[in-house]
Structure formats: structure tokens, C-alpha cells
């Protein structure tokens with residue numbers, strides 16, 4: 506199975522999604538700053554996957570601060586003190602890694618959360634994961650856990666977030682595949698596969714499961730300008746599994762739907778407001794309008810960690826604005842005049858009224874979404890979708 510995020514021995518390895526499908530290159534991150542820059546540069550992308558990477562970034566900060574505390578025989582090293590291992594501890598500090606300048610593990614965690622929260626504004630999974638790591642850190646601090654015990658517990662928490670996301674994707678996929686007719690031809694946008702999650706995928710996870718169940722005939726893949734997550738990443742995932750698919754330019758989606766070639770549209774989400782309004786990759790809103798016009802079901806597929814009950818509607822969802830050159834050029838080839846003005850929102854918001862159903866790990870939500878979301882929020886999470894763990898003994902081991 507594709508795993509874009511791997512944490513081994515205090516180093517976070519990220520599959521560089523900017524280079525796929527041409528080459529499978531991994532980026533090794535050993536500091537919070539390196540993880541933050543990898544998220545900002547979209548080395549790792551996809552709402553759940555950036556939450557998982559950020560969680561490991563927080564754990565990395567704790568591991569480094571605890572090592573500093575141990576070697577300095579204190580809470581942690583002064584910023585100007587070289588490390589025991591000869592590595593310049595400022596190395597990370599000079600790279601702006603807040604994790605090693607903080608005096609305590611708790612301070613390192615808080616600094617890491619602040620830095621990682623500033624990387625990308627729209628995907629709520631990032632902020633949900635950071636809040637969960639911060640809560641865990643505070644819980645451990647309140648118990649007086651020793652630095653190394655805190656670091657180990659936070660590494661375990663990040664691993665739980667990753668494993669729970671995979672479990673949620675597998676559950677969602679079953680719920681979503683059941684909605685599709687036999688021999689379904691589906692259209693999808695951007696990349697919502699294993700590369701964007703803890704594995705299997707959200708909308709693409711439904712497609713994988715439907716294929717394995719023999720319910721899927723064909724996938725129309727939107728290339729997804731400007732960064733081509735569909736053409737580069739979704740096509741790569743589908744090709745690896747031998748799932749029949751056809752790549753189209755975003756502008757061809759209407760023609761394909763109008764030709765009666767689409768039985769359902771399946772997309773992911775970066776944030777779902779309390780009323781069901783959904784932020785997703787730019788171009789999603791257009792697909793929802795087209796699907797409604799052609800009488801085609803439009804399904805959003807997302808784990809519960811993508812739902813943000815604190816936002817009353819999609820108007821409040823922050824939309825990330827990305828750089829002009831992502832539109833004016835690609836792969837170093839410029840195709841618009843350097844002075845051309847560009848508007849490059851990474852996401853748009855689809856009104857709940859255009860969404861046929863929201864497929865989550867907690868089941869399929871149908872309109873009215875405000876009530877459906879409130880009801881699911883009140884219900885206990887299914888096993889494996891929340892912090893299910895025994896707290897370490899006070900004082901840690």
C-alpha cells in the first residue's frame with residue numbers, strides 16, 4: 506500500500522509528491538521547520554496527510570527537546586550550546602526550528618504547533634491534529650511525565666492519528682461504494698487517494714473499494730489545474746492498481762457529463778462547515794453545479810476530522826491563496842507573461858444544497874446537513890477513530 510508519510514527513528518520521511526509520477530523521491534525531515542516547509546511547498550499534501558505529517562512534526566519537536574533536556578541535564582539546552590552528538594543544536598534553531606530553542610518539552614511542543622498551524626489555512630485536519638497533539642502534551646505535562654516519556658507518548662499519538670485515518674478511509678470506502686450502481690462510471694477531481702491520507706484514500710478510496718467489489722467500470726480523472734494532482738497523482742495511483750481511467754482537462758468535465766458518461770461525481774474535502782458547505786480543491790464547485798444540471802449524484806467523501814462544527818457555514822472557511830507562478834508556469838516552463846496578474850485560490854466552497862450526500866467514517870450524511878452533523882457529532886466515535894489509549898503512568902517511565 507502507498508504510504509506517503511513514514512516516521513522512523515526520529516526522522517519523518519515524506520514522499521515528494523511534487524516529483525510524482527516521474528520519480529519516487531523521499532524528503533527526510535528531522536526538525537519542525539523542515540516539516541513545516543515541506544507542507545507549505547506541498548511535498549506532502551492532502552488534508553488528512555498534512556494533518557498526519559504535522560502531528561509527527563510536533564512529536565519531532567518533543568523528541569529533540571527531550572534529548573536536549575537529557576544531555577543538558579536540565580529542561581533543555583541554551584540555543585547557543587552545540588549538541589552532544591557534535592551536531593550544532595542551533596542547526597535546527599538557525600533553521601527557525603522552534604522545537605530546539607524552547608526550554609521545555611511543553612514549550613517546544615507549543616512552538617511547533619504555532620509554526621505548523623501557520624503552514625496551510627484551509628484543511629481543518631491539520632488544525633484538528635495539532636489540537637489533539639497539544640491536548641496530549643498538556644495532559645502529560647499535568648501528570649508530571651518525564652521529557653522522554655512525553656516524547657514517546659507524542660510519537661505514539663502521531664502514529665495513532667495515522668493508523669486511525671487509514672481505518673476511517675477503509676470504513677468510508679465501504680459506505681461510499683454501496684452508493685454506486687453496478688458498472689459505475691465516476692468522475693473525480695484532484696487527488697484524494699493514499700497519497701492524501703493515511704492510506705487507501707477518501708473519494709479515491711471509495712473508487713478503490715468499488716473496483717475491488719466489481720462495482721466500478723471507469724474513472725474520469727480531472728487533471729486539476731494548476732498543480733495537476735489529478736493528472737500526476739490520481740492517474741499514478743489508478744495505474745498502479747490497474748483501474749480503468751481516462752484523464753481529461755478540467756474543462757472537459759461538462760462534455761463528459763453531457764454525453765451521459767458519468768453516473769456519479771466523487772470528491773474529497775478540506776473543510777466541511779456545520780451546515781454542510783464544503784471547501785475542496787478549486788474547480789469542485791463547478792463540478793457540483795454541472796452534476797446538478799445533469800441530474801448526477803455529487804458525493805463528498807471525508808473523514809470526520811474534516812468536519813468543522815465551529816463554522817456555521819462555508820462563508821467562514823479560510824481559503825488559501827497560492828502563488829502566481831503556479832498558474833503562469835509549471836515545471837520551469839513559463840506560459841504567461843511574467844507581469845500577468847493571477848488569482849490563484851487553492852480551494853472553493855460548494856454549497857451544501859448541491860451535495861447529494863457526505864460520506865464519512867461515521868456513515869452517510871444526507872440533508873439537512875446541519876442536523877445530520879450535529880447528530881453525528883453527539884454520537885460516540887466508532888472504535889479506532891478517536892484517542893483510544895491508556896495514559897502513561899504519572900511521571901512517565
Ligand SMILES: CSC[C@H]1O[C@H](OP(=O)(O)O)[C@H](O)[C@@H]1O
Nearest residue numbers: 550551552697701773774785786
Ligand atoms: C483526502 S482529501 C484531499 C484534498 O486535499 C487536496 O488539496 P491539496 O492537494 O491542495 O492538499 C484536495 O482539495 C483534495 O480534495
